[in-house]
Amino acid sequence: MSNAIPAEPRASQAATRRQLLSAAAGVFAERGFRDATVREICRKAGANVAAISYHFGDKEALYSAVLRETAPPPAGGPNAPGNAADATLSAEERFARYIRNFLFQIAEDGPDCLHSRIMAREMIEPTRALDHLVNDFIRPQHQWFQGLIREITGPGFTVEEIRLIANSAISQVLFYKHCGTVIERLHGSALLTPARLEMLADHITAFSLAAIQTLALQRGPVQRTARPNRALRPSTPSRTRLTR
Amino acid sequence: MSNAIPAEPRASQAATRRQLLSAAAGVFAERGFRDATVREICRKAGANVAAISYHFGDKEALYSAVLRETAPPPAGGPNAPGNAADATLSAEERFARYIRNFLFQIAEDGPDCLHSRIMAREMIEPTRALDHLVNDFIRPQHQWFQGLIREITGPGFTVEEIRLIANSAISQVLFYKHCGTVIERLHGSALLTPARLEMLADHITAFSLAAIQTLALQRGPVQRTARPNRALRPSTPSRTRLTR
DNA sequence: GAATGTGTCAAACACGTGTTTTAATCCGAA
DNA sequence: TTCGGATTAAAACACGTGTTTGACACATTC
Numbered sequence: 001m002s003n004a005i006p007a008e009p010r011a012s013q014a015a016t017r018r019q020l021l022s023a024a025a026g027v028f029a030e031r032g033f034r035d036a037t038v039r040e041i042c043r044k045a046g047a048n049v050a051a052i053s054y055h056f057g058d059k060e061a062l063y064s065a066v067l068r069e070t071a072p073p074p075a076g077g078p079n080a081p082g083n084a085a086d087a088t089l090s091a092e093e094r095f096a097r098y099i100r101n102f103l104f105q106i107a108e109d110g111p112d113c114l115h116s117r118i119m120a121r122e123m124i125e126p127t128r129a130l131d132h133l134v135n136d137f138i139r140p141q142h143q144w145f146q147g148l149i150r151e152i153t154g155p156g157f158t159v160e161e162i163r164l165i166a167n168s169a170i171s172q173v174l175f176y177k178h179c180g181t182v183i184e185r186l187h188g189s190a191l192l193t194p195a196r197l198e199m200l201a202d203h204i205t206a207f208s209l210a211a212i213q214t215l216a217l218q219r220g221p222v223q224r225t226a227r228p229n230r231a232l233r234p235s236t237p238s239r240t241r242l243t244r
Numbered sequence: 245m246s247n248a249i250p251a252e253p254r255a256s257q258a259a260t261r262r263q264l265l266s267a268a269a270g271v272f273a274e275r276g277f278r279d280a281t282v283r284e285i286c287r288k289a290g291a292n293v294a295a296i297s298y299h300f301g302d303k304e305a306l307y308s309a310v311l312r313e314t315a316p317p318p319a320g321g322p323n324a325p326g327n328a329a330d331a332t333l334s335a336e337e338r339f340a341r342y343i344r345n346f347l348f349q350i351a352e353d354g355p356d357c358l359h360s361r362i363m364a365r366e367m368i369e370p371t372r373a374l375d376h377l378v379n380d381f382i383r384p385q386h387q388w389f390q391g392l393i394r395e396i397t398g399p400g401f402t403v404e405e406i407r408l409i410a411n412s413a414i415s416q417v418l419f420y421k422h423c424g425t426v427i428e429r430l431h432g433s434a435l436l437t438p439a440r441l442e443m444l445a446d447h448i449t450a451f452s453l454a455a456i457q458t459l460a461l462q463r464g465p466v467q468r469t470a471r472p473n474r475a476l477r478p479s480t481p482s483r484t485r486l487t488r
Numbered sequence: 489g490a491a492t493g494t495g496t497c498a499a500a501c502a503c504g505t506g507t508t509t510t511a512a513t514c515c516g517a518a
Numbered sequence: 519t520t521c522g523g524a525t526t527a528a529a530a531c532a533c534g535t536g537t538t539t540g541a542c543a544c545a546t547t548c
Contacts, residue, residue, distance in 0.1 A: 016495080038536060048497050053537060055495095123423045124368050134429045142430060163431065164447045171419030172412050178422055179367045179415075185378045186386060187407065203408045210462070211455035218454070260525085282506060292527050297507060299525095 017055045019045040025066045029109075029117040033063055033127045060128070067129055070115040071137075084148075091151035092209055098145065099173060099208070100201040106177045107192055120177050142166060152209070153216040165215070169208040176200060261299045263289040269310045273353075273361040277307055277371045304372070311373055314359040315381075335395035336453055342389065343417060343452070344445040350421045351436055364421050386410060396453070397460040409459070413452040420444060 023045035027036045038059055042049050056062040084098035105116035119137060122130050146162045149169075153162070176183065180191050190196070267289035271280045282303055286293050300306040330338065349360035363381060366374050390406045393413075397406070420427065424435050434440070 037534085039534095049536085050497070050538075051495085059536065123426045126425045130426065130429065134426060138426065139430060161447075164444075165451065167419060167427070168416050168448065168451045171423075172415045174423065175411060175415030175418060179418065181370045182367045182374065182378060182382065183411070185374060186383060200408075203405075204412065206459065207409065207412045207455045210458035211451045214454035214458045215450065281504085283504095293506085294508075294527070295525085303506065 016045070016047050016051055020047055020051060020055060020062070021066055021069050024062050025070050025114045025118075028063060028066055029114045029121065032121040032125050033060075033129075034125060063127070064129060067115070067118065067133070070118070072112075072115060091148060094148055095152065095169075095209060096201075096205040098148065099169065099205045100198075102170070103173045103176070103197055103201050103204070106173070107197055108194075120174065123174065124178055142170075145170070149212065152212050153219075156216075156219045165212060168211070169204070172204045172208070260289070260291050260295055264291055264295060264299060264306070265310055265313050268306050269314050269358045269362075272307060272310055273358045273365065276365045276369050277304075277373075278369060282306075307371070308373060311359070311362065311377070314362070316356075316359060335392060338392055339396065339413075339453060340445075340449040342392065343413065343449045344442075346414070347417050347420070347441055347445050347448070350417070351441055352438075364418065367418065368422055386414075389414070393456060396456050397463075400460075400463045409456060412455070413448070416448045416452070 020041065024036070024041045027041050027044065030036075036059075038049055038052050041062075042051060045051075052059060052062055056065055084094050084101055086094065086097075089097070102116075105113050106120045107113075109117075115137075119133055122133055142163075146159075146166045149162055149165050150157070153165070157165075176191060184191055264285065268280075268285045271285050271288065274280075280303075282293055282296050285306075286295060289295075296303060296306055300309055330341075333341070346360075349357050350364045351357075353361075359381075363377055366377055386407075390403075390410045393409050394401065394406055397409070401409075420435060428435055
């Protein structure tokens, strides 16, 4: 037993482990933890089923490793969702970007979307990893989003009311991910095309901003202090493309 | 072999079959088709596992029978969702009732809610029964709801736009059903209490009506022909309890 | 070149699932 | 009472799942 740490224990060691992680991320995102089979993961990774036990311990430990590996970098604090934190933009424009980012993250199938897709899966089919995901990702993002909404509403809303509004906006995005099958049956066309995603993001933004601004108006227009004209003007971000 | 048709083949025959249907409805609604086990169903029905094969054929046929048995009666046409079709009410009030009925139907656990709960399950975990459910229940209800929304918006919206608005409203309701676990983790309190359901229904109604009326206002207030004052007034159904 | 430890593989294992088998039981009809 | 079909029950079956086993190949080290 040499005291020297084997920095690179084996060339192939890291290779199989990496391919296992990559294949597992895709299968977990596509099927969820429960319906993902170790045999499919290993087949796509070109490895033997025993490799999971050898490199990770068991299926659940592999799942945890996938969550750890695919986790997005902090990128200036845990609460910065993509490019929606640009301080030079108005709150409404940041809202539009957040919705669009969120929708594309969970609907597209690029390698950057794996973590978001797995989280969307966890919401409807929780595993023991849910607590960790809530604390490290979902709650910070939700808090950040609630702060953004309060910028638009102005004061006069309780934290509970702000939370309900945030849920109303987010639920529209998740709906197209979770209920995609039934929506496609309902009006018989593919949902995931980029063009349709753009349209969906525009609608959800327009619908939600219209609701938020009207609720703020009803609650008390005079309480609005910061940049009141911008918030009260019923802007139509669904018509004027903000992003891209 | 007697030619006389055995109108009541056996007293216990119908009994086991009925108890099997009842138990299966509860288990299917609670766990979904996939996670429901025939052994749990039979244990709750006080029957042997072979009874499913004997009385129905297999698990899937039992599921179909449950859907058939728990289906709500037409009740004046297939598109009348509960008491939300009362023609004496304004469109906004019928909207509020529809949202409230929908939310309670999928969140509560009474025997009348089984079919709705199973349908909510089908949306995120479809089975081969989905096509039938879409054609017979989901699509008619969705069409009815879109007609209701068009009453509020007035003309000037395409069918696609109306459909998006309907989805935005429905998605908020389904969110609390499908993502209940993560929401409870997020702010650590039970979601399903009747008091909280009332509050959720009020919020979703207020949020959605605010959005719809504002979008209609932006689109073109002059196009509104029927009862314009009622639709344009930003009523606050979240404050004035409409139902109950 | 032999020894050692690491990584891999096919096969087997343990377990839960839906389904079927086979015999026993029930109950009305003759 | 006896017969015969209908119904039930326990056990076994077939299959897919995650996991483990034991042998094997390979590179490194002595």
